[in-house]
Amino acid sequence: MTQLSTFSRRQFLAGVGASALTLPSLTDAFGNPLPTAQPGRKLGIALVGLGSYSKNQLAPALQQTKNCRLAGIVTGTPAKAEEWMKKYDIPKANVYDYKTFDRIADNKDIDVVYVVLPNSMHREYVVRAAQAGKHVICEKPMAIMPQECQEMIDACKKANKQLAVGYRLHYEPFTQEAMRLGQQKVFGPIKFVESSDGFRIGDPGQWRMKKALAGGGPLMDVGIYAVQGARYVTGEEPISVTAQFGPKTEPQKFKDVEETLFWQFQFPSGAVSNSTTSYTAGVERLYASCQDGWFELSPAFGYGPLKGRTSKGPIEKPIVNHQAMHMDGVCEVLLQNKTLPDHITGAEGMRDVKLLQAIYQAAETGRKIDLKA
Amino acid sequence: MTQLSTFSRRQFLAGVGASALTLPSLTDAFGNPLPTAQPGRKLGIALVGLGSYSKNQLAPALQQTKNCRLAGIVTGTPAKAEEWMKKYDIPKANVYDYKTFDRIADNKDIDVVYVVLPNSMHREYVVRAAQAGKHVICEKPMAIMPQECQEMIDACKKANKQLAVGYRLHYEPFTQEAMRLGQQKVFGPIKFVESSDGFRIGDPGQWRMKKALAGGGPLMDVGIYAVQGARYVTGEEPISVTAQFGPKTEPQKFKDVEETLFWQFQFPSGAVSNSTTSYTAGVERLYASCQDGWFELSPAFGYGPLKGRTSKGPIEKPIVNHQAMHMDGVCEVLLQNKTLPDHITGAEGMRDVKLLQAIYQAAETGRKIDLKA
Structure with missing residues (x-):
């Protein structure tokens, strides 16, 4: 299959699991090997928020990692705490709720806090994690508004801790190859990118459908992948954007967030992109048309x-x-006391959040938004 | 290959030719057999304009047809006339230039005139062909402005002759299957269509780059296929359109026509489409995301x-x-004295021309254009 089918993408993905996948040597997007850490030492990660992404992706993945392990959890649901302690052999001392969370500062088992909460809560928990003296990984989108991103970056800087965003695809080999093909102009300069990500959302009661928690609809959730895709294959920052809302075909379900959204970027080289995101229609593709050929990932995100x-x-x-x-x-990188590469840090997260907000502004005003300022 | 590569699409297509392809029984989009004509009688077709489409596609195709044959030519270039007479055994009496064209009225060998001229000349030659008492096939786009289409329709009606547009894909089995999958809702109702067609144009001196002859750029030439695609998979007429011009990265080459154009349709059912056409970037795909699955043609057009x-x-x-x-x-159909199906007639051609002009209007004004009026 090359497009995610409709129904529920998350249902489908939940079934894939993380079992038995090999972990090749780490390389950057251009195939250069990344430095190797001292063997044996694993950083302790605490997951904040035990929703489906923690349960079905991150916890299983942490059974395979070489440089980190699942060391703690933060949850407001005692039953979940019990279940996870048993399943992953987590000591009670490493289990927090949202009131006791700040005590994580005293826990030597926890080196990194991974914030997997609804988008509107990212800022608060990243800031509190930094203040507790922990490195932080924050799920995408980094936050809802750029100002929140700045506060998160500042808090980590002040605490002398590093901040990464959950940009997993930067470590994914097909994506790395697409970056190389585009950025190194293997088929000549890119002229046009079609980058789209959407799926048919299930449960209308979930937090992703509530603007106060999610900050928006499919754009915040999966459209951000399409934004990233256009940026990382061109290796350029867009200079302008136009955008259009699709109709609300289920007004009650989508009373709070957009159902479908289209946008077009222009890049400094003259490359253009056209994108669609949707909670009503399944689409998942990253296509780059270059002067002398093309490349495509599908599925891409x-x-x-x-x-x-x-x-x-x-x-x-x-x-x-x-x-x-x-x-x-x-x-x-953290084990080596080196600095995280820019493209997975808070700086990158903030670039995307600025673009997401510019897309909404373009759609709401019907105007082309200049991004050069 | 599934996307037309860059360089020149026309160069590539010129090499494909029409040799040795089988002709299955004619069926409509839903697999119903079309009625069979009396054996042996072939209508005589005269091609007006001997450019690359006549030379590389139509004339070779007419060596394979059962119901028609290449009977005459109309050209302003004596050397071409000589070459074609020899190659296709065409008698001198069936060769016309643009001054003598109207005398075709007296030629019993010619039943159908196929107008393959630049877009701006379609109106005149369709009207003259009808006035000469011939059935007419006109290449797409039918004309540049809807008013021309109306004049063409009226002229054929007055002459009691039929008018078809060169919508070859309505007779193409993959396209017919896409129509069936979409219109019969085989995967449930369509939610989203991505329908794009573009290629990297070669010779900047050709008529397609001149607005006075072509009426516009890639939208008139290949974007019309993307418009058709969204219409024939949904089986619906769009109710609104937004559109955006891409930048002119080669301003001298594209001083007269657009280089790249995006547009979005909304359909009565709530389905939406997003499209790109370009003379700078190769892209060719018709993708439909339905409630319970998806289908795709690539290449599609x-x-x-x-x-x-x-x-x-x-x-x-x-x-x-x-x-x-x-x-x-x-x-x-003509041999049986029946009426051509609506979706390949001048009425259909005029629907597309109205939409092409609405797309330009939407892009020029930056406004959503209501198409329900």
């Missing part, structure tokens, strides 16, 4: 396996566990 | 072979010569 091809033939790359690669990659 | 797949697996259909199927299909 889900938890895998991804699939890719070019005008010269299929892209052959190992199938990996995205979340394990990402957390191992981040923790490898 | 070129001269073939097309390729298709669905959420349940590949689409398997015979590879045919589009032009031969189209001309045979039109001539079969």
Whole structure:
């Protein structure tokens, strides 16, 4: 399959699991090996928020990681705490709720706090984690508004701790190959990118459908992947954006957030992109049309396996566990006391959040928004 | 290959030719057999304009047709006349130039005039062909402005002759299957269509780059296929459109026509579409996301072979010569003195021309254009 089918994408992905995937040596997008950490030492990660992504992706991935392990949990639900302690052999001392969370400062088992809460809560828990003296990984979107991102960056800087965003695809081999093909102009300069991500959402009661918690609809949730895709294949920052809302075909279900959204970026080189995100329609593809050929990932943004091809033939790359690669990659750098690469940090998270807000502004005003300022 | 590569699409297509393709029995989009004409009688077709489409597609296709044959030519270039007479054994009496064209009225060998001229000349030659008492096939786009289309329709009606537009894909099996999958809701109602067609144009001196002759850029030439695609998979007429011009990255080359154009349709059912056309970037795909699955043609609009797949697996259909199927299909109906199906007539051509002009209006004004009026 090359497009995620409709029904519930999350249901589908939940079934994929993280079992038995190999972890190749870590390399950057251009195939250079990343430095290796001292063997044996694993950073302790505490997951904040035990929703489906923690349960079905991160916890299983942490059973495969070399540089980190699942050391603690933060949850408001005692029954979940019991279940996770048993399943993952987590000592009671490493289990927190949202009131006791700040005591994590005294816990030597926890090196990294991974914030997996609804978007509107990212700022608060990233700031509190930094103040507790922990490195932080924050799920995407980093926050709802750019100002929140700035506060998060500042808090980590002040605490002398590093802040990563959950950009797992930067560690995914098909994605790395797409970055290389685009940024190194293997098929000549990119002229046009079609980058879209949408799925048919299930439970209308979930937090993703509430603007106060999610900050928006599919754009905040999966549209951000389409934004990232256009940016990382071109290696450029957009200079303008236009955008259009689709109709609300289920007004009651979508009373709070958009159902479908289209946007178009222009890049400094003259490359353009056209994107769609939706909670009503399944679509998942990253296509780059270059002067002398093309390349495509489809699926491009889900938890895998991804699939890719070019005008010269299929892209052959190992199938990996995205979340394990990402957390191992981040923790490898932390273990070496080196600085995280810019493209997975809060600075990158903030770039995306600014673009998400510019897309909404363009759609709401019907005007082309200048992004050069 | 599933996307037309860059360089020149026309160069590529010129090499494909029309040789040795089988012609299956004619059926409509829903697989019903079309009535069979009396054996032996072939309508005589005269091609008006001997450019690359006549030379590389239509004339070779007419060597394979059952219901029609290449009987005459109309050209302003004596050397071309000589070459074609020799190559296709055309008697001198069936060769016209643009001054002598109207004398075709007296030529019993010619039943159908196929207008393959630049877009701005379609109106005049369709009207003159009708006045000469011939049935007419007109290449797409039918004309530049809707008013021209109306004059063409009226002229044919007055002459009691039929008018078809060169919508070859309505006779192409992969396209017919996509129509069936969408219109019969085989995967449930369509939610979203991505329908795009663009290529990297070669010779900047050709008529397609001149607004006075072409009426516009890639939208008039290949974007019309993307418009058709969204319409024939949904089986609906759009109720509104937004559109955006891409930048002119080669201002001298594109001083007269647009380089890239995006547009979004909304349909009465709530389905939406997002489209791109370009003379700078290669892209060719028709993707429909439905409630319970998806289907895709890619390539979707070129001269073939097309390729298709669905959420349940590949689409398997015979590879045919589009032009031969189209001309045979039109001539079969004419031989039976029946009425051409609406979706290949001037009425359909005029619907597309209205939409092309609405797309330009939306892009020029930056406003959503209401199409319900």
